Amino acid sequence: GESVGLHLPTLSVQEGDNSIINCAYSNSASDYFIWYKQESGKGPQFIIDIRSNMDKRQGQRVTVLLNKTVKHLSLQIAATQPGDSAVYFCAGGGDMRFGAGTRLTVKP
Amino acid sequence: EAGVAQSPRYKIIEKRQSVAFWCNPISGHATLYWYQQILGQGPKLLIQFQNNGVVDDSQLPKDRFSAERLKGVDSTLKIQPAKLEDSAVYLCASSSPGLAGELFFGEGSRLTVL
Numbered sequence: 001g002e003s004v005g006l007h008l009p010t011l012s013v014q015e016g017d018n019s020i021i022n023c024a025y026s027n028s029a030s031d032y033f034i035w036y037k038q039e040s041g042k043g044p045q046f047i048i049d050i051r052s053n054m055d056k057r058q059g060q061r062v063t064v065l066l067n068k069t070v071k072h073l074s075l076q077i078a079a080t081q082p083g084d085s086a087v088y089f090c091a092g093g094g095d096m097r098f099g100a101g102t103r104l105t106v107k108p
Numbered sequence: 109e110a111g112v113a114q115s116p117r118y119k120i121i122e123k124r125q126s127v128a129f130w131c132n133p134i135s136g137h138a139t140l141y142w143y144q145q146i147l148g149q150g151p152k153l154l155i156q157f158q159n160n161g162v163v164d165d166s167q168l169p170k171d172r173f174s175a176e177r178l179k180g181v182d183s184t185l186k187i188q189p190a191k192l193e194d195s196a197v198y199l200c201a202s203s204s205p206g207l208a209g210e211l212f213f214g215e216g217s218r219l220t221v222l
Contacts, residue, residue: 034210043112043199043213044151089150096141096211098150 012105019077021102023090026071033092035064035075037084038101044089047075082106110134112214114200120220126188129217133181133202139163141211142175142185143199151199157183190221 013019025033031052036044048059050066050073057064063076073090089101113132121127133140138159143151154173156163160180168175172191177183187194197218201211 036211041215043201043215044211045213046210049210091211097153098143101150 009100010103010105012107013080015080015082015106015108017080019075019080019084019104019106021075021077021088021104023073023075023099023102024071025073025090025092025099027092030092033064033066033073033090034096035062035073036089036091036098038087038089040086044098047088077104080104080106082108112200112202112212114198114214114217116217117215118218118220120222121190122222123192124189126186127190127219128184128186129198129200129219131183131185131200131214133183133200134204134212137202137204137212138180139203139205140177140183141201141203142183143201145197145199145216147196154185187219190219192221195219195221 011021034049035047037047038044048057048062048064050057050064052068055066061078065074075088077084085104085106087101087103089098091098112134115130119127140157142154144154145151152167154168155165155175157177160177172189173187175183175185185198197216199213199216201213203211
């Protein structure tokens, strides 16, 4: 999650299905994580955040799960819509370093 | 509320030339970040300012990149001389302590070095 990849992993889902995007982080001292959505030609946009004292946080159609034991975050999007097609990044730590991202494509 | 403003949106230069990008953060946001995003990668933090002081510039290539935020408001990122590998989108973001670290991004400045 905090290392930069050479290319983006991709996830393709059918409209209406649920999506799960994963992120691994390396710094066990990170106490705050954010998921961002980046549409083509735009800057990243905040989706949801979670503090390290929580395991789960829910928003509108999105849920973030945090597993501190294996240093893993996931973003779940319910009833995925075409407008959800974008690149999703997790970011964490006090310096807000970004992971490599996952490109989500929603098929109609 | 106005968002983070960046200019120019696009810039094409030849290698060894110089370029400057400007960022005006959201009013009242004390923290300002510059990120470099190469095509197909996540944003990479270049420098973080708190007011007009540098918090983190460990990933800024200081031999060619410089950034300043003299009055603690807007900021300029400069590249001189540019290399081909500097082709990227340069994103500016700002945050307020009261918003628990959430970053607000501008639309970015896309640099192409030929």
